[in-house]
Amino acid sequence: MRDFHRSNAIQEQLHDVVPGGAHTYARGADQYPESMAPVLVRGSGSHVWDCDGNEYVEYGMGLRSVTLGHGYQPVVEAVARTIADGVNFSRPTELELLAAQDFLRLVPGADMVKFAKNGSDATTAAVRLARAATGREFIAISDQPFFSVDDWFIGTTAMNAGIPPTATARFRYNDLESLATVLRAQPVACVFMEAATALAEPAPGFLEGVRALCDQHGALLVFDEMITGFRWSARGAQQVYGVTPDLSCWGKAMGNGFPISALAGKREYMELGGLRTDAERVFLLSTTHGPETGSLAAFRAVVRAYATTDPIARMERAGRRLAEGVNAIAAELGIGDYLQVVGRPSCSVFLTKDPEGRPSQEFRTLFLQELVGRGVLGQSFVTSAAHTDADIDLTIEVCREAATVYRRAVAQGGVEGLVKGRAVAPALRRFAAPRRVATTPIDVAHMLYS
Template structure:
């Protein structure tokens, strides 16, 4: 074990995590939140949060990054959002008819996203993305979906069938999804010319990849050429790049767009938006066969819509994206300066948009390394920093950033020792983390209660 000063213990969290494995497949309701994404016996089970800080079942406090898988931009327990939700649900949460709140929320959304004519709300991103696929197939009469080679779009078969975790998904379903490369118009042209494609699905930008000049415009042109709908996934870019989404940042208008995550500051609300000619296919003002677009019991639940409206108000009154960009830029600059000072800048690097930072960990041969990533996570946890990334929020203060940089320096000193030794052995306790979407539970299979 490394010298980290005031060592943290995780005994209560470990008991709760073991119980979770008995009750919940995978020990978490989201694979990205699984214990296999953290060092062995160091996966904190949280009890509360405030601003940029969280506390676990053992009483440990942390500066948190990742912020609810990027869903929290204003901070945990942000009072105006909490108060708006409290007031809304006090008058009821779910009714047998639409509410005035649904009209107001839709007006707010469509004012923010001028390229969209209509919107339909839901509770999670996958419902919205799958509705977009269904709508595109109905509108075009085609089956094939072309997705960008990006990490994640949906829990549903049309996407998960393309991942390592494709067990239980018919091969013919997986075969209806093809891939193309980001910033690679030739690969998209090849995909669209090879067969009729219903829609092209992509994030306009990611934390680590900006669109090359002309790329998004080229995607729009190719979609128009081949009669294919263009869908932007704004789950992450919406309210992190801009409250109006990446489509306004890069000035390219999709036919449909899907939203979620930060639009409710952590409250469950998502949306499908798009051009009227397509969205009306799911309504009552069409003479074509109707599309079962979105119809969910909890889609118009008042708490989520009130949270969304409060987020819109907060973005109008304050500048959360500017704050995230400023503190993120400072964190990236200073963390990278520490790595350079220690002579390991080729092995550890903070990259990405300042409001959506990630860190890259490489081994002695400069190859991406899960063992070295796990060592860094271990050391940061012991120093009060929780996060699989450096994705921040507007609640992160200058002091939080300074604390994170101090923890990064101390952790990278240990990281350098491992590089000098050529291995994390003797420094890393337990097994390395593993990709969340993988075929087998190994190499981070959870131990049964009768196993040691």
């Protein structure tokens, strides 16, 4: 097992200066086994290194934002060339036009696009636009994991302190009647959903039925393409499944890790945020850093890479080999009902269940502990085009060792004596417990700089 001495010291300092100890809840130390949350210093391809000198094969890849690999040279070089001439100006640049044209050539059914920095920028702008276009307040959202940091979504989660009641109703994915019930109950501005997720493909006719229900009830259809865009297809899930939304929201892999997102949609709606309308104007998106040149250059380089190198095929091949290998090991060890790799090959996850077959955070912690300690880092098995056969072979071998420990836990009926520390916990939860961090100040400066 590895030494995390310096990582633990830095993490302790992070808790002193950053609420939660990370700037993204999904990156928090509570998502990893206690005292085994590496603090990273660099990455290359599918590998990362922490401040203790440990090397890992990484999965998850920047919360699914890196599909071409860390430090992918064509993207890095394009950014370096561009920012040498300036990053942010007081007027639009030609690069904004070129990037918008690149985007609109890719996305079916989109007439206009506006760039921003974060996914929530785009999703909340879509909600605002739908409300303005329809004159309605209510939003119908699918029962999928995450859409925004803003009130309209976070108010529906367990972590809703400080948020007033939201005009948001949920419906069940792949259940047209549950959506119809919401649409009949009150006027709805938009139906907000992912067309698919890692664990859920649309049933035959479902997306077409959603489109028809939106048209019937006068609601806009909004697809969240944050994960599916550039992972299912460069043109998004809407191209894969052949259903065109009114608005779509993009981000993550658009810039191979560089900060860029986009709201795209039909001209009749998008123009409400512009200067070619007689209607009341919508404050659609207006961000200082939305059009900075570095991320737009990164996006254009990503588009070129997708046009010439077929990264999705490589991601899917790596993910398929990994899932098949790990599932074969679990079956061989007799724990296939408790440890499984499932989902779309480019976006797969591992399921961890207890001896009663229930999803278990304790067993998840055990599996993560055994992976991280052996040089595999990730909360999932989300691949990139940079994952090589050697990476997959190494990961499968690590999973064999981890699964052997997992089998012991299943046989003894629990993880006692096998897991060091407290279990991981859901990122969005009401209280810091069960991973509350002690508030007693700890002087670790000498550990870092001595």
